[in-house]
Amino acid sequence: MRLAEYTDLxxxxxxxxxxxxxxxxxxxxxxxxxxxxxxxxxxxxxxxxRQGVLETTRGRGGGLRLLKDPARIRVGDVVRxxxxxxxxVECFDPATDQCTLTSSCRxxxxxxxxxxxxxxxxxSMTLADIVEHGSSLASGPAMSLRGRAxxxxxxPPKSLRTSARAGKSDA
Numbered sequence: 001m002r003l004a005e006y007t008d009l010x011x012x013x014x015x016x017x018x019x020x021x022x023x024x025x026x027x028x029x030x031x032x033x034x035x036x037x038x039x040x041x042x043x044x045x046x047x048x049x050r051q052g053v054l055e056t057t058r059g060r061g062g063g064l065r066l067l068k069d070p071a072r073i074r075v076g077d078v079v080r081x082x083x084x085x086x087x088x089v090e091c092f093d094p095a096t097d098q099c100t101l102t103s104s105c106r107x108x109x110x111x112x113x114x115x116x117x118x119x120x121x122x123x124s125m126t127l128a129d130i131v132e133h134g135s136s137l138a139s140g141p142a143m144s145l146r147g148r149a150x151x152x153x154x155x156p157p158k159s160l161r162t163s164a165r166a167g168k169s170d171a
Contacts, residue, residue, distance in 0.1 A: 001088060001115075001118070003079065003082075003083060004082070004083060004084075006044065006082055007078075007079055007082035007083050009034065009036060009040070009041070009044055010044050010047075010048065010078060010082045011075070011078060011079075011082075012034055013030060013034075013041070013044055013045065013048065013054075014048070014053070014054075014066070014070075014073065014078065014127055015127065015130065015131050016030060016033065016034075017054065017064065017065055017066045018066055018070040018127050018128065018131040019131050019132075020065075021065075021070075023063075023065070024057065024061075024062065024063030024064065024065055025063050025064055025065065026062075026063045026064075027041050027042060027045060027063075027064075047081075047082075049064075051081060052067060052068070053066065053067060053068055053073065053078075054066060054067055055067040066127075069128070070126060070128035070131060071127075071128040071129075072126065073127040073128075074122070074123050074125070074126055075122045075123070075125045075126065075127065075129075075130065076119045076120075076122035076123035076125075077123075078127075079119075079122055080119075088111045088114075088115060091105070091108045092108065092111070092112075
């Protein structure tokens, strides 16, 4: 399973605001910090405003800030509101299920339990739990959507590192 960049950026916007509880944050500041377009952020901020999570003020001197206490914003709720589809396999949707194994397959139950465990873990954490005031979220290098400091080296996938040590090549 892979979360959409929309969800990733939604969490980053909320974390950034939570790390600055006493100030208004601007779209331009967020766009620069996360190296994404203002238009993309506008959509996210508008959605979070409609959900009652962010307070937005337009115009000169405007900006946004959390409307809710970070300790009351569960990470699982944010992910559920941001993602559009949690069908891990075809048989999760009875309307489109064409699998001939559905009646006797136990894989759907396994994936369903795994998804439940995923959300149980996310629901156990709040925005306050993942943001420490005074942490590097409040100051520090700009982060890309891939979660690394701009200009930092990208490590190869683990499978390539392992086979390279063994003298093998996947190419």
